[in-house]
Amino acid sequence: MQEQTVRIGLAGLGTVGGGLAEILRENREWIQKRLGREIRITKVLVKDMNKERDVPPPPDAKLTGSMDELVGDPDIDIVVELIGGEEAAYNLITRALEEGKSVVTANKALLAEHGSELFRLAADYGAGLAFEASVAGGIPIVKTLKESLAGNRIKSLTGILNGTDNYILSEMTDRGISFQDALGQAQDLGYAEADPTLDVDGYDAAHKLAVLIRLASGCDYSYSDLPVHGIRGVEAYDINRARAFGYRIKLIAQLKDRSGSLQAGVFPALIPEGDILAKVDGPFNAVHIEGDAVGPVMLYGQGAGDLPTGSAVLSDIMDLARGNCHSNTGFVNDALDKADPLPSELTVSRHYFRFTVQDRPGVLSILSGIMGEHNISIAQVVQKQEPSDEAVPVVFLTHSAQLKDVNNALAEIEKLSFIKAPTRHYRIL
Amino acid sequence: MQEQTVRIGLAGLGTVGGGLAEILRENREWIQKRLGREIRITKVLVKDMNKERDVPPPPDAKLTGSMDELVGDPDIDIVVELIGGEEAAYNLITRALEEGKSVVTANKALLAEHGSELFRLAADYGAGLAFEASVAGGIPIVKTLKESLAGNRIKSLTGILNGTDNYILSEMTDRGISFQDALGQAQDLGYAEADPTLDVDGYDAAHKLAVLIRLASGCDYSYSDLPVHGIRGVEAYDINRARAFGYRIKLIAQLKDRSGSLQAGVFPALIPEGDILAKVDGPFNAVHIEGDAVGPVMLYGQGAGDLPTGSAVLSDIMDLARGNCHSNTGFVNDALDKADPLPSELTVSRHYFRFTVQDRPGVLSILSGIMGEHNISIAQVVQKQEPSDEAVPVVFLTHSAQLKDVNNALAEIEKLSFIKAPTRHYRIL
Numbered sequence: 001m002q003e004q005t006v007r008i009g010l011a012g013l014g015t016v017g018g019g020l021a022e023i024l025r026e027n028r029e030w031i032q033k034r035l036g037r038e039i040r041i042t043k044v045l046v047k048d049m050n051k052e053r054d055v056p057p058p059p060d061a062k063l064t065g066s067m068d069e070l071v072g073d074p075d076i077d078i079v080v081e082l083i084g085g086e087e088a089a090y091n092l093i094t095r096a097l098e099e100g101k102s103v104v105t106a107n108k109a110l111l112a113e114h115g116s117e118l119f120r121l122a123a124d125y126g127a128g129l130a131f132e133a134s135v136a137g138g139i140p141i142v143k144t145l146k147e148s149l150a151g152n153r154i155k156s157l158t159g160i161l162n163g164t165d166n167y168i169l170s171e172m173t174d175r176g177i178s179f180q181d182a183l184g185q186a187q188d189l190g191y192a193e194a195d196p197t198l199d200v201d202g203y204d205a206a207h208k209l210a211v212l213i214r215l216a217s218g219c220d221y222s223y224s225d226l227p228v229h230g231i232r233g234v235e236a237y238d239i240n241r242a243r244a245f246g247y248r249i250k251l252i253a254q255l256k257d258r259s260g261s262l263q264a265g266v267f268p269a270l271i272p273e274g275d276i277l278a279k280v281d282g283p284f285n286a287v288h289i290e291g292d293a294v295g296p297v298m299l300y301g302q303g304a305g306d307l308p309t310g311s312a313v314l315s316d317i318m319d320l321a322r323g324n325c326h327s328n329t330g331f332v333n334d335a336l337d338k339a340d341p342l343p344s345e346l347t348v349s350r351h352y353f354r355f356t357v358q359d360r361p362g363v364l365s366i367l368s369g370i371m372g373e374h375n376i377s378i379a380q381v382v383q384k385q386e387p388s389d390e391a392v393p394v395v396f397l398t399h400s401a402q403l404k405d406v407n408n409a410l411a412e413i414e415k416l417s418f419i420k421a422p423t424r425h426y427r428i429l
Numbered sequence: 430m431q432e433q434t435v436r437i438g439l440a441g442l443g444t445v446g447g448g449l450a451e452i453l454r455e456n457r458e459w460i461q462k463r464l465g466r467e468i469r470i471t472k473v474l475v476k477d478m479n480k481e482r483d484v485p486p487p488p489d490a491k492l493t494g495s496m497d498e499l500v501g502d503p504d505i506d507i508v509v510e511l512i513g514g515e516e517a518a519y520n521l522i523t524r525a526l527e528e529g530k531s532v533v534t535a536n537k538a539l540l541a542e543h544g545s546e547l548f549r550l551a552a553d554y555g556a557g558l559a560f561e562a563s564v565a566g567g568i569p570i571v572k573t574l575k576e577s578l579a580g581n582r583i584k585s586l587t588g589i590l591n592g593t594d595n596y597i598l599s600e601m602t603d604r605g606i607s608f609q610d611a612l613g614q615a616q617d618l619g620y621a622e623a624d625p626t627l628d629v630d631g632y633d634a635a636h637k638l639a640v641l642i643r644l645a646s647g648c649d650y651s652y653s654d655l656p657v658h659g660i661r662g663v664e665a666y667d668i669n670r671a672r673a674f675g676y677r678i679k680l681i682a683q684l685k686d687r688s689g690s691l692q693a694g695v696f697p698a699l700i701p702e703g704d705i706l707a708k709v710d711g712p713f714n715a716v717h718i719e720g721d722a723v724g725p726v727m728l729y730g731q732g733a734g735d736l737p738t739g740s741a742v743l744s745d746i747m748d749l750a751r752g753n754c755h756s757n758t759g760f761v762n763d764a765l766d767k768a769d770p771l772p773s774e775l776t777v778s779r780h781y782f783r784f785t786v787q788d789r790p791g792v793l794s795i796l797s798g799i800m801g802e803h804n805i806s807i808a809q810v811v812q813k814q815e816p817s818d819e820a821v822p823v824v825f826l827t828h829s830a831q832l833k834d835v836n837n838a839l840a841e842i843e844k845l846s847f848i849k850a851p852t853r854h855y856r857i858l
Contacts, residue, residue, distance in 0.1 A: 023580055023722045033647060034579045036761035132577070138723035140569075140577030147753075148561070148569030150463045151452055151743035218462060276729060279708045293452045293740040294567035297730035300705060301723065311722040314580035322755040324576075332465035 009076035011045040012083035018055030019306030081105040102128030104316040112210035112223040123334035130316035136285040138308030139301040145215040146330035152291030154216040161208040163283035163303040164199040165251040202230035202266040209253035219339035227265040261342040270428040345404040350428035356421035374409035376401040391420035440474040441511035447484030448735030510534040531557030533745040541639035541652040552763035559745035565714040567737030568730040574644040575759035581720030583645040590637040592712035592732040593628040594680040631659035631695040638682035648768035656694040677707040690771040699857040774833040779857035785850035803838040805830040820849035
């Protein structure tokens with residue numbers, strides 16, 4: 001068996017499936033030099049057998065429209081699930097695992113929402129369930145957490161996990177354009193979908209974070225418990241103001257281990273420009289990890305695309321073919337414990353506020369008074385110089401304060417008569 | 430056997446050995462949760478049994494002064510070589526492999542100079558030879574090249590592989606101090622040895638590069654064939670001048686695959702400040718890889734230190750304990766082919782020159798004339814404004830030119846009577 005061809009049943013011949021097929025074709029000899037075996041896509045499951053395809057199927061692969069024909073084929077060693085979505089992918093993966101077939105998937109949404117069940121099923125049937133491609137495209141973050149940093153307790157993980165959002169924020173930063181214009185541009189370039197909800201509202205990053213939390217902490221953190229804020233409300237004004245203070249605004253997916261309790265969430269935040277994460281621009285992804293032994297480590301690369309994601313799928317296939325499949329989750333017991341989530345209200349960090357106020361005497365004193373009553377101490381304030389009849393922005397940077405205090409202070413401030421627009425509020429990393 | 434304790438024979442109880450022992454002690458339960466087995470250091474080989482130790486030996490480990498007692502102990506599963514140096518380490522590793530014991534080592538010099546022999550020996554005895562800790566400390570670059578990017582042809586690899594040099598250059602850049610002052614500071618902080626040759630002359634980075642070339646290309650590139658230039662000649666003047674042009678000077682270890690021929694070397698170079706590698710400051714390391722499928726990927730972290738390097742040693746131990754040891758080199762045939770090195774003279778890049786000239790009319794025209802005759806086209810020139818009786822610097826940035834042409838032009842220019850000091854020359858990445 002070790003010397004034989006590795007036979008792949010590929011479900012879905014879209015961008016990533018096409019990328020995988022291309023790498024297998026272009027680097028056939030190289031892969032054999034690495035693995036000692038050939039990898040061949042022998043069967044491809046497609047939705048519509050008669051559709052004109054952008055991606056040509058591998059020449060010696062049989063096309064099928066039937067899931068049963070793919071997962072039930074005794075001549076297939078590994079099933080690669082690249083159809084995306086939830087229901088069909090769920091059915092395909094569970095059926096394949098029940099047949100004892102190992103599965104490679106890039107499906108972050110499915111793993112975030114049904115991961116614990118799927119990992120238990122894979123363990124029951126002694127099958128591999130590999131998912132390097134589900135987070136951050138070609139960046140080897142899954143293997144790094146599962147294997148390379150296996151001896152470390154992960155103290156924190158800070159990721160830029162959505163390339164579309166990072167592209168939009170980078171364009172707003174570099175070219176001073178509005179969110180809508182940057183989004184339109186991302187759509188024109190194919191970075192963003194026609195319905196950008198999953199990206200710009202932070203859900204895609206949250207799916208990926210849920211997958212990483214499991215790998216880093218060994219606990220199941222329920223996806224629905226993750227606090228998620230996207231980038232829809234970010235305005236060019238705040239990006240420029242943050243820049244002037246020496247920060248970049250990025251959409252961050254973060255996990256912090258607070259003595260065993262997990263604090264996690266997705267939110268836009270200000271990152272100091274000297275921080276290497278602040279240099280992650282355009283459609284790139286990065287994950288910054290703080291391990292108790294290794295200290296800070298960062299991995300950077302392309303978070304999407306046919307060939308980068310195909311490269312990650314291929315590394316999983318090669319691992320499974322080598323029998324490197326000691327555990328799917330990175331823990332001996334694939335049935336993980338439930339996480340103990342710490343409410344994000346208890347997060348302590350510095351904060352950025354932009355108030356839009358009617359320009360009259362005493363405003364600053366009232367605002368800072370309310371903050372003081374809520375234990376929020378102010379580090380910097382910028383107010384428009386000239387008196388004006390219109391509403392003007394006042395920007396505060398605070399020292400460390402608890403999110404609960406911040407929310408209480410903001411609720412009180414929102415009620416003041418001189419506040420003329422909703423306050424913008426971001427955490428500072 | 431799988432359920433039993435993994436018994437480690439540790440050779441060398443210095444910085445990294447102490448780090449490994451500390452992680453095993455602090456994260457004992459965590460490691461068992463990951464691996465399902467306990468890892469215990471059962472025997473430690475030390476040079477002098479009676480020496481007062483900075484690092485306390487693990488409490489239940491037996492100390493020995495005899496190599497035979499370590500490698501010959503049937504109760505030891507894995508030998509960890511952390512004594513460094515060449516001869517004793519060579520003897521220890523070959524003896525352990527001949528006993529069929531797997532070996533984990535952090536010894537880059539040994540792998541660079543005797544790697545091909547050691548990998549062949551390990552293959553002959555069916556033993557593992559793992560070396561994640563030999564390059565870039567805790568950064569998982571070995572596993573990434575061997576496994577995560579296994580389906581990629583590596584088109585180029587650009588590393589900042591020596592933390593001492595990077596610290597020195599960062600201090601010179603940020604604080605405008607001289608090489609000597611920055612070196613002294615690095616020595617005071619324990620980053621640099623009393624004899625800094627291995628670091629500042631580039632040999633340490635070259636050892637690491639030789640290890641990475643094998644992993645990336647599947648070829649043995651003879652260490653003695655690597656062109657190596659260190660940072661001893663780098664002056665604060667050039668660092669400042671480079672900064673003014675928008676560059677940082679870093680010590681670079683580079684591999685480029687030119688249609689199967691390998692171009693490799695260690696040299697100080699100017700990196701555009703917008704490049705993420707330019708943000709790798711202080712004692713940090715990073716490796717930037719360009720794979721044909723994955724595109725650009727960068728890994729960043731601490732390149733040295735007890736716990737980061739101990740973390741890498743531990744990941745190798747865990748891999749070996751899991752039986753993830755399909756091949757030591759990352760290729761089925763551990764006896765690699767010889768590399769086909771491309772002479773560095775054929776490298777094409779942009780260049781930085783600083784000439785020190787007597788300030789008289791016609792100098793610029795003569796210099797640019799000679800460059801033109803050697804196919805070197807000039808992109809930018811900066812000359813001191815005011816006439817002066819003293820020798821003055823003239824800085825040129827060129828367009829792409831072949832190193833051979835550059836060397837010929839510089840040889841001709843050196844002979845001119847108005848050249849008053851040796852010319853400084855760096856490549857621009």
